[in-house]
Amino acid sequence: MKHDEFLCELFDAAVDAARPEHTVQHYLPDPPIGRTFVVGCGKAAATMAKAFEEAWEHPLEGIVVAPYGHKVPTKTIEVREAAHPVPDLAGSEAALAIQALISNLNPDDLVVFLVSGGGSSLLTLPAEGISLEDKKELNTKLLQSGANIREMNCVRKHLSRVKGGRLAESIWPAKCVTLAISDIPGDDLSVIASGPTEPDETTFDDARAILLKYNIDSPKSVIKFLAAGRTETPKLNNPIFDNFRSHLISTPQQSLEAAAKMAKEKGFNPIILGDAIEGEAREVARVLAGITKQIVRYNQPITRPCVLLSGGETTVTVKGNGRGGRNVEFLLSLAIELEGLDGVWALAGDTDGVDGTENNAGAVIKPNSLKRAIEIGLDAKLMLADNNGYSFFEQLGDLVITGPTLTNVNDFRAIVIE
């Protein structure tokens, strides 16, 4: 039995569950008395816009911004493209155009905000007086500082004209419905694209304290902006949110459930370990290898034949010079740990279709992967040490290549145990 094909079907089922054309139609708001404006950002912005305008039977106009190469033809909504993950001027121009479109509306109007992962860098509009270059410089320093994602987002939200509910301020007094595809552990709406239409829990004092705590040498424009008295980002009890509603239309968990359903139909017991598994990719692989061995040996925590499913986002601490994203790094480590264990097959891939910066979504491993690698002269351990997972699976012919899927619910991992 060729379980690699089965694994690809599971991956497709997971991606499919997150495609806007299957979900947006179920979350259409009531048509407003006034006008309808559709704006949005993220890897799925174009496909969400297309799905929305196909399902919406009323007049609308709109602008969304997607990463370069993520455009699909739309009828009414303008799709712009911009840079990801490092923002560029095209993103700022799109943000200005969106701001202009949804400002000065009235209470009878409706704004539909379509948001997905990657939106944060696509919809970038630094606060007044701060250049895009200054913002990038601060961002780099934040990333190196040891601050956690929550702390970094707090600072970012307070230096933006879009993030942390700033877009909501522009939309008010119009109504707003946010439709979100989550690629975030925990599915926190205020974290997806830094929550342009969501209340912000954090304050300017928090942001200043974080820059102090990590001793960050901020650009002068940032220091100047933060020194002045500023209006706080809108909080949960702010009346502007009275006519705002948000819906998670796709989540990592829903995609795992879709794969679990398919596995069950094919006679495999599914077990979902978590939709938000994090950790160093090669070490996550060692833990999942340990669980796999327990299943093989004791039928615990689930009975064979089974599929071990998980989502979330692993990390890679790059020490080598090889090629590949976190999913091939995970798989290469898993193959080494499993040592060709009989009857075990696995797939890991990014549901957006891009593992890291390569052309593959992920790869598969088979019981004979290590053996075949040795036969063609590949040293799995050396290649893992060099973070060279892409080359390993490329040479085995075991990459999974889908192209950009135009949606994104983070990583998908499946281990099939006969």
Added chain:
Amino acid sequence: MKHDEFLCELFDAAVDAARPEHTVQHYLPDPPIGRTFVVGCGKAAATMAKAFEEAWEHPLEGIVVAPYGHKVPTKTIEVREAAHPVPDLAGSEAALAIQALISNLNPDDLVVFLVSGGGSSLLTLPAEGISLEDKKELNTKLLQSGANIREMNCVRKHLSRVKGGRLAESIWPAKCVTLAISDIPGDDLSVIASGPTEPDETTFDDARAILLKYNIDSPKSVIKFLAAGRTETPKLNNPIFDNFRSHLISTPQQSLEAAAKMAKEKGFNPIILGDAIEGEAREVARVLAGITKQIVRYNQPITRPCVLLSGGETTVTVKGNGRGGRNVEFLLSLAIELEGLDGVWALAGDTDGVDGTENNAGAVIKPNSLKRAIEIGLDAKLMLADNNGYSFFEQLGDLVITGPTLTNVNDFRAIVIE
């Protein structure tokens, strides 16, 4: 409800299941026509010897070797003490005494070999011409070489008068029954204490190839020993093993099952993830935190209230200057990842009662651990970066201290989710 007490009860149940006084009696061999000799080594050597002589209703004599401080009073069997994990002369002297005792036996005699984790360094007798210092030097080089545990064991077995079935050669033509307590992922008898009474799958050619492969600059005595034609270690089909039997009397899995049974009796759903979970301690914690969050949010892969159980051996790549073994490192990382998640409690401990080289077996975390840490001025992340888990839990008053348990089935981890 004070789940920390419940967690300590689970840990006790796991350790208790591995105590020789509860198990040895079930594996007594038939008394021989001739004499009975009891020999052994490992962290549980003294307690195994005591349990054996109490259950054995026939004459016997014997010598076992335990780590310093692991002695218990015995009636007939002599308990010697030696150094662990770095061998000393006391261990070699004990090995010589044991060799003398079980050599020149006849087919009517019986040798009972009691083996547990740590036995490899306690029962050290280098091959002729190789000094203990040379062996230690080679060992250090092997550890730094990148060779895996299988490769290192192959070399060690071929430079020993005890390991890799060499003790079996001395015992023959007497019968032999090995009673083993496993602290080894996979419970491979030929790995526990390097299998003194087990067939060896590896060869002198393998050993020489490994030293070449890793370009190891061996001491002259080792080069000289390996250059000469040597009799191979005994293999599986060797008739000396015809009257040899081996029993695993305690395993990590049995201890996890004992804790699972107790959890069930107390109304908690147990789930055993694996008896051999390996990986960098702080990263293993991140994965188990991810599974814990899935249980809290979705009651997957098990329904609350539940206990998430696992065994095996994590590793710590030391980068800081703090104190503590792998279990407190795991727990400190887990506490950081869980961020005070309500209703979640955890314990991790080494079943031998010694986490690393400190006086604690492990520690517990409670939902308020991080909060209490902040109150007394502890920075959890900084302390994790400094590998300072011991100090963290010591200052919280949350260490678990049992003293040496005189048995060893590796690590025990339990996460209680209300």
